[in-house]
Amino acid sequence: MTTFLTYTILGLVLGAVYFIAASGLVLTYNTSGIFNFAHGAQAMFGTFLYWQFTSRWGWPVWLALVVVVGVVGPAMGAALHAVIMKGLRGTAEVTKIIVTVAVLLGTVYLAQWAWNPDEAYTVDMFFGGGAKITVAGVVVRWHEIVCLAAAVAIAVGLRLLFTRSRTGVVMRASVDDPDLVRLNGHDPERAAMLAWALGSTLAVLAGVLIVPISGGGLDANMLTLLVIDAFAAAMFGRLRSIPRTFAGAIVLGLAANYVLAYLPSAGTFAGNLRVSLPMILLFVVLVVLPQDRLRGAAVRTRERYRPPTVRSAAVWGAVLVAVVYLYSLLLSDGGVSTLALGMSFAIIALSLTVLTGYAGELNLAPLAFGAVATIVAFHVGVRGSGLAARLGVEGVLLGVLAAAVVGGLIALPALRLRGLYLALATMAFGVFLSNMVLRDTTQHELFGVKFTLFPGGSLVVPPPRLGPVDLRDGTTFLMTATVLFALIALGLAALRAGGYGRRLAAMKDSPAATAMLGQNLVRLKLGVFMISAAIAGLGGILMSAATGTVAQENFAFTVSLSLLMLVVVAGIGYISGALFGGLMAGVGGAVLVGTFGDLALEHEGPADIFTALGHLVMVLTALVGMGVGRNPSGVVHDVVEGYRAMRGAKPLLYGAAAFGAVLYVLAVTGVIGSWTFSLIALCVVMLLPVVGRAYLEEGRKRGTPLELLGVDEPYTDDLRARLDQELGLPVTAGTLKGGAGVTA
The missing domain is CATH 1.10.3470 (ABC transporter involved in vitamin B12 uptake, BtuC)
Incomplete structure (x- = not known):
């Protein structure tokens, strides 16, 4: 008592x-x-x-x-x-x-x-x-x-x-x-x-x-x-x-x-269950309690996405493969492996594009499905031992299938959930998996077969062998991951352009209207959840193989949140947003923090400064996420619209392409380093739309006939002042700068 x-x-x-x-x-x-x-x-x-x-x-x-x-x-x-x-x-x-x-x-x-x-x-x-x-x-x-x-x-x-x-x-x-x-x-x-x-x-x-x-x-x-x-x-x-x-x-x-x-204290089950119990109850409460009814009217938001056509997705996919191959020639073996890890994160990010960007459904734990696929692939697909160990194609396929099935099983009781409730349900699953499954280091027996989910608290995942393609070579691994990303992206573009994609977009805008038109919301949600979980599972297997040895922290809930944040910042409705967000999550922050850490070890004097810069990089990444409310469509949206507006500035585009070619030749010949090439190229890509906008504006001012002023462009104070000058009328001083001024 x-x-x-x-x-x-x-x-x-x-x-x-x-x-x-x-x-x-x-x-x-x-x-x-x-x-x-x-x-x-x-x-x-x-x-x-x-x-x-x-x-x-x-x-x-x-x-x-x-x-x-x-x-x-x-x-x-x-x-x-x-x-x-x-x-x-x-x-x-x-x-x-x-x-x-x-x-x-x-x-x-x-x-x-x-x-x-x-x-x-x-x-x-x-x-x-x-x-x-x-x-x-x-x-x-x-x-x-x-x-x-x-x-x-x-x-x-x-x-x-x-x-x-x-x-x-x-x-x-x-x-x-x-x-x-x-x-x-x-x-x-x-x-x-x-x-x-x-x-x-x-x-x-x-x-x-x-x-x-x-x-x-x-x-x-x-x-x-x-x-x-x-x-x-x-x-x-x-x-x-x-x-x-x-x-x-x-x-x-x-x-x-x-x-x-x-509960019995033997083993780790009771302790793991106690830690996981709040998330189990959260999932149960979300499923059991009644939800709000479907709203009849769609709520208009400030997000605007322009889905790609299948043709443009195929062209840009080929461009991506070529660019990654050319860039890999500038990198060391370690750099190639790091970029391969980033591409695997980009594949996981594609699962968010189809689920959230296209269908409007939320998943706060995409890496949890990657963990499921990795565990299955490890236990059924690894052949050999030591340096000769390989992950067979059957392990990869079964891992992806297991992730899709688990995604369906998790989504099925939560299909009536929407918005925040669905996000919390996926969060509960992710935290439960991390606390209950990925901590399980005890031996189990099923149908006479003894196994341990996470032996020793970690899994050693060897490079996959996909038919005749052995991914032990870093460049081969990188190019395989890039080609897979391009193919999945092409499939998603085709899906979005087809009838199924239009039904997903309609469900995102107004579930009630979609249901009224006879669409089966349960089937739509279940299908897109399984597709998303399968993509996340494939990316998770590649991420584990690129890392080599994975533990609980590789699939931690905070890593999923960081990936989701970066994809939303980039533009979750864009395939290129998944690429940018995945690369930043898998490569960007880790490379910058690691670089500053190495500098701190090499230079004792300014070591504190380099350490502070490493921390500052992480904080600034979060600050970018906090500002997404000002630009909810994402950075990619602004960049794409900027380049789309540059169709009339072809000399600038040709000049930038020539400058990039010269820069690449300098990098290949060793005149400049790969870091220098990367930073300059990134600055050119981001700043070119800004320069192009100024170039077009100046050209418009110089070349627009007087009778067309204010027709194809906003009628501003500057245009009014120019017309006054051309017509010989009194001009207000300061008008050209937008001020009030006095009559000249």
Whole structure:
């Protein structure tokens, strides 16, 4: 009985902290319509600051709490809303999710920059671990009593705020109809900012409370994921009801501790299940609870994509293969292997293009399906041992098939989910797979066959042998991955141009209208999920073979989020967006960080500067993701439109091509290095549309006849001033610069 009471009290305490974290999510979602995936990262950052104040600087606990919970927490939430979140109105659900994901990643990178992840950090309980009382033979610490009291007070306070106060009504109305709120004399942005400030405060408070009761160890990634466990409680209340959120949090805390207390402790199953339980419950809650009905009207967003034709996809695919081959001639063996890894990530990114870009469905864990394919391919397709080991084509095919089947099985119960709910369901699967499957190092027996999913915690995946093609050679591997990317891209372009692709686009714009026209939404979703999972599985196998040895961290949930963020930044509706985002995820950040790390080791004097630049690269990557709300169509969209507008600037295009050819010859002959060639070529590609726009504008001003001024171009003050000059009329001084001026 004492054991039961002990774990019950511990479960209530853990559930109370989960509720504090989940209530912040409910608060911000109800007032802004944005689900804050960075909630756990805010809790983590605030907890690190609390440790900095108390352990390193020796502040009193009460003063550190006042500063962290009372000042830093609200300021962090208000700043997030003012700078980023209020600019997300009119964007698609994926854009809103990705912006908060970018905040999550940026906060984690910033914390790892400020606090060395290789050092140990611990946070003590309030009043110390010895401050305790005994209730019915069970020891209860004062820190745990504070957690319970705070949860009850917050539950009552939020309930009163939402139901009994004018401020709470304005907060809830701000997301439903901000224009009506303005007509009634209130400022919806101010109400949303207040909600974000309160939500951030609750996140920070949850982080400070949960670390001591979970062992006291403070780690950026672990604490972020620990607070993410509170998502299940928030969804139990459907992001609306504070009482149901409280009940869900208590159930979650009790279940986690009962699993730890009563399941057999032999092996790693019980521990893995306890860690995975919140994600299991999150998936179950999402599937079981009733969902909103289909909306009759489509919501117009600011994203605009121009799908390629099959012909253009074939031409650009051939160009890509040729460019990659020519570029591989400039690289060392290590550079070729790194680029091959980037191409495998680009193939995984194509799974997001078809699923999210074409169909509007969300998957936050594409690498989870790559992990499934890798495990199957490793166990059934590896032949030989040592240096002679190879991955056979049957292993690759079975791995891809397994990924497609698992994708269908995961999608089937979640097919009625949409938008945020579907994103959370895929996130739950990804985290569950990482915590439950990829940590499984014990031996199992099935039909008399003994096996271990992850023997020794890692898998050694040899290079594939695809018929007569042996991918042990780095260049062969790279070109094979590039050709596969081009072929899959061509298939997706054909799919998008066909009837199935048009049905997917219609489902993305308006599911209700698509269903009304007789389309089977379940079949459409199931099909596109399986196609996407199969592509991710193929990319995952190639990624594992390019890496050589893969472990749990290679398929971590944060890696999937980083890939998704970069693809959205590039343009998730474009095949070239998948190429750019995949290369950046697999090559760009790692190469830059590794380069700065090598420079820090080689030069002792400026070592700190190079180390700081390596961290800065990661933070800046996240900052780019935070700014996607300003350009939701992606960087590729701007570049493509810029080059499309340069059709009248052929001399510039010919000149750039000649300059590129000369630059390549210099690189091949060793006059310049491959890094120099890459940087100059990238700058030319990105800046050419800007130069071309200025060139065309100048040519238009010089060459447009007077009678056509203002017909094919905007009628600006500059055009008016030019007409006045040509006609001999008085010209206003400063008009050419757009100013008011005085009459000359």
